[in-house]
Amino acid sequence: MKKYITTALICFSTYASWSQGTVQGRVIDKNSKEPLELAYVRWRNAAQGVVTNQQGYFALTNLANHKNDGILIVSFIGFTTKEITTTGNNTIVVEMEKGPVNLQEVVITPQSTAASFHTISKIDLNLQPVRSAQDLLRTVPGLFIGQHQGGGKAEQIFLRGFDIDHGTDINVTVDGLPVNMVSHAHGQGYADLHFLIPELTGSVDYGKGPYYTQYGNLGTAGYVSMNTVNSLDKSTIKLEGGQFNTLRGVAMIDLLSNRLKQKGTNAYVAGEFLYSDGPFESPQYFNRFNLFAKFNTQIGNNNKLTLIASTLNSDWDASGQIPERAVKSGLIGRFGYLDNTEGGYTNRTNASARLTSYLSPNTTWENHAFYSNYNFNLHSNFTFFLNDPVNGDQIRQREGRHIYGYHSKLSHETSLGSWNVQSVYGAGFRLDQTRNTELSHTTNRNTVLEYTQLGDIREANACAYADQSIEKNRWRFNIGARLDYFNFHYNDQLNADQSPDRQKVIVSPKVNIQYTLNTNTQLYVKTGKGFHSNDARVVVFNQGYDILPAAYGADVGVLLKPTRNLLLNVAAWYLYLQQEFVYVGDEGVVEPSGKTRRIGLDLSARYQFNNWLFADANVNLAKPRSVDEPKGEQYIPLAPNFTSTGGLNFQLKNGLNGSLRYRFMNDRAANEDNSVVAKGYTVSDLSVNYTKKKYEVGLEIENPFNVKWNETQFDTESRLKDEPDPVSEIHFTPGTPFFARLKLAVFF
Known part of the structure; x- marks a missing residue:
């Protein structure tokens, strides 16, 4: 652990754009050591703060005229909020522990808003009944899925006025791996x-x-x-x-x-x-x-x-x-x-x-x-x-x-x-x-x-x-x-x-x-x-x-x-x-x-x-x-x-x-x-x-x-075994x- 902190400190010293008069740091998950992007960091007596970047780094100006008391508040939804005592111009590593979800920790900033609802959806991931990863698509607000062929076939998708069929108008990835199949035998995407x-x-x-x-x-x-x-x-x-x-x-x-x-x-x-x-x-x-x-x-x-x-x-x-x-x-x-x-x-x-x-x-x-x-x-x-x-x-x-x-x-x-x-x-x-x-x-x-x-x-x-x-x-x-x-x-x-x-x-x-x-x-x-x-x-x-x-x-x-x-x-x-x-x-x-x-x-x-x-x-x-x-x-x-x-x-x-x-x-x-x-x-x-x-x-x-x-x-036209003429009507898969x-x- 000492080696990890020492490495982080050396890395910080190269970050020339962070001038004197700032507190520099990195926010990580205590268990996995993964950086936490978009964690919110502010002085305890200030309303405004900053968010961490993709690597978990932040730089917060130490404004003396605001009479800072040297205490940072670090919050990230799904983790326990931490108070960190710092002494002016120094560098810190903040290890966050998982905790209860709290909407009070959501702060609207120019950087973080795109992920505000997405991060909160972790609540849904843990508590909604699912039988397959296809069910997790329902955590996207307004997205519906429907199965009509035995459970193993990809589900039909609906979003924003689209019957997307099985993926024609939605780009789906897992860990950067494309899920959609172009020119597929059953349907595009x-x-x-x-x-x-x-x-x-x-x-x-x-x-x-x-x-x-x-x-x-x-x-x-x-x-x-x-x-x-x-x-x-x-x-x-x-x-x-x-x-x-x-x-x-x-x-x-x-x-x-x-x-x-x-x-x-x-x-x-x-x-x-x-x-x-x-x-x-x-x-x-x-x-x-x-x-x-x-x-x-x-x-x-x-x-x-x-x-x-x-x-x-x-x-x-x-x-x-x-x-x-x-x-x-x-x-x-x-x-x-x-x-x-x-x-x-x-x-x-x-x-x-x-x-x-x-x-x-x-x-x-x-x-x-x-x-x-x-x-x-x-x-x-x-x-x-x-x-x-x-x-x-x-x-x-x-x-x-x-x-x-x-x-x-x-x-x-x-x-x-x-x-x-x-x-x-x-x-x-x-x-x-x-x-x-x-x-x-x-x-x-x-x-x-x-x-x-x-x-x-x-x-x-x-x-x-x-x-x-x-x-x-x-x-x-x-x-x-x-x-x-x-x-x-x-x-x-x-x-x-x-x-x-x-x-x-x-x-x-x-x-x-x-x-x-x-x-x-x-x-x-x-x-x-x-x-x-x-x-x-x-x-x-x-x-x-x-x-x-x-x-x-x-x-x-x-x-x-x-x-x-x-x-x-x-x-x-x-x-x-x-x-x-x-x-x-x-x-x-x-x-x-x-x-x-x-x-x-x-x-x-x-x-x-x-x-x-x-x-x-x-x-x-x-x-x-x-x-x-x-x-x-x-x-x-x-x-x-x-x-x-x-x-x-x-x-x-x-x-x-x-x-x-x-x-x-x-x-x-x-x-x-x-x-x-x-x-x-x-x-x-x-x-x-x-x-x-x-x-x-x-x-x-x-x-x-x-x-x-x-x-x-x-709406399908079909003919049953003994029917003389075809009929067009609703065909369905029961829910x-x-x-x-x-x-x-x-x-x-």
């Missing part, structure tokens, strides 16, 4: 998070709209960036069991001694197994197996190496989406099936290495390389006997994929006169190679009747960006630009005459402005351009037309803390897309939907009643419309117009903790003229735990009031009924 063990999630960062230079392709409605913990507070063995033959086991094992952890070296492994038949009449036989390992260590005084490896295997059967008429007629029940040969199999193996170099206390250089091997096989039947009255309409979507990538980012802080300047420069590439990407007509999963599409894809994306934030007093200006180059190659095994290569460059500028009136109020305007790429097969089929449709957005908002225990965020927003022009993987066709426009209003609130009871609520309004369609036919199918989420969280000192959550989605148009409506729903979840130092027992109940609700809905699970965790 397919984002399957099931390879992440939810208990390992340390933070969920997010942003809505196309305003962030670090997030390029698919980041039109926004981005979600998850990060796993760098170290375990304790090793854990957890078992869960519940209805529908559900069993889940999790093991998280810390591998190193406390002596090594004190030196900044951490390593752990984790595993997860899940099995469930689900509530359906035909069992899902759903199983998922995950392994995850992470190692990070200091290399010399100024470098940190992080290595990650993980693997996922999952397979399942499914009953799919069923038509309303089959249920109303009594042909099947709500949890029945018309074709129970649906289902799938998927696996993904990831490896990544990140080297973080601290060139000085105000300069950080990160280099990240990653690789993924991925396989996907999905059988579906949405139309039953519409196209083939004899064999049925079952389809198979299949691919094997390699992903190679590298990203480099340089962050630097400096002063330019009285302005504070924060600069970020980045560059990188991603290469996706698929083999035998397939869409075929099958029967009973075994026999291929006809290939609709079969080929190999190579898609490359190189990028470079620059982002400048300049700050003085109450103003903060953020200006950035991103350049992306794409090369699409498709070797069509069914059409030798096809021209295989297309390429395109797009530039995406961003301008964001913040004005912080005081520690309780901030106004902001965000503007930017983003894009989503089309599937490589679409690009080639259409001679390179509309390769990278652009999105233009703007937010005007206010962040308020009117009382010590209440935090509010209100934003009015606008988003225009040049073309919602995506590959419809289920049919192997191109479905351009033209220009679209969305306007909306987001409201988020968090309130702390006392030291153990918290409340939050999010209300999201949107008006999504097609631009070029005649009035009355402008609706965007399945796009949400009114959603709300929220609930109560509690954490008592005696170990009792838990939450009661709700989510509401309003009725919405299922087709362009709103003649078919997808029914809304309100459903809730309950979690109660008793947590002690060595163990935890808990009860999780999804849908405790046993509401009948439809998790996913589509989970009352579902209780018990859990026991042992800590050591």
